Amino acid sequence: MRTDPLSEARATVLDPQRVNLHPALMANAWAMLKSARGQPIQRPELLLPAHVITTHPGSTFEEIGQACQRVAIKVRGMVAARAQGGAV
Known part of the structure; x- marks a missing residue:
């Protein structure tokens, strides 16, 4: 059919x-x-x-955790810069 x-x-x-x-x-x-x-x-x-x-075959939980930490640090820096009146 x-x-x-x-x-x-x-x-x-x-x-x-x-x-x-x-x-x-x-x-x-x-x-x-x-x-x-x-x-x-x-x-x-x-x-x-x-x-x-x-996902990449080589991605491990440690690599993902490290990437999450780097992103968190970057975001905190951007928020702090904005709170101080600076441009991001």
Whole structure:
């Protein structure tokens, strides 16, 4: 049995888990639905697949902890500078 492409696109947009790590499939479904409604795609660059965030194989809890400490120190410094009237 063949499924209707618009029904398939609608199901994809309503349930993103169907295309979990394939953002191009979500963008295609979105573009198909907009086209079916007669809505032009003003900025097609927004339909390009976004990157998928992955961890690096070498990332360890220690490295992540060190990065969190560096970020915390940087943020505290920025807040302190702003509180003293300085520009960040």
